[in-house]
Amino acid sequence: RRIFDNQVGIFAAFLFTIWPSRLLCAGLASKENLTVAMIVSGSTFCIAAFESMGRRSWFFAAGAGLSFGLAALTQPGLLLLVAAIPLIYRKAFLCRPGQFVARSAVVIVFAVISLLPWHIRNCMVFDSQFCGVATNGGSVFYRANNPKATGLWIEEGDVPISHLPELTQNQIGFELGKQWIRDNPHEFL
Secondary structure (H helix, E strand, O other): OOOOOOOHHHHHHHHHHHHHOOOOOOOOOOHHHHHHHHHHHHHHHHHHHHOOOOOHHHHHHHHHHHHHHHHHHHHHHHHHHHHHHHOHHHHHHHHHHHHHHHHHHHHHHHHHHHHHHHHHHHHOOOOOOOOOOOOOOOHHHHHOOOOOOOOOOOOOOOOOOOOOOOOOHHHHHHHHHHHHHHHHHHHHH
């Protein structure tokens, strides 16, 4: 309600309450419940940071950054949420642009702080090669974008790459997936 309006808030709460996968995954070791919890807490902290004044707003912004960073550790694509803060919280920007920019910077810094240990670990494990947070995105991308893709999980794409080292799978997987999309735009859509 506070980000958009009453109708959107009620609809979002309704969907959040009845969404079956949250209940069905409760006893499983899955990332979905953690990512949902971190996104909800990050969003709550963002709202508090942008609406409050004084020292507490800085702590809220730091909490939002840590929450979004932890969400991105479980699902790296959620880093886009941090990039989308200006769109999501545009009302706060329009009300107090200076405060918005300062609080957003704190959110970003604390998201980076929460991601940094894993990034450093990846660089150490992979002989100082830059690989970011995720090292298997390319192989997943290729398995989803190749002639054998079904929309479900598959073990291997049309070109076998699972025997390769992890970072090589990542690099080649992105290349093969992009090439397949360029060659088969209708099938991709």
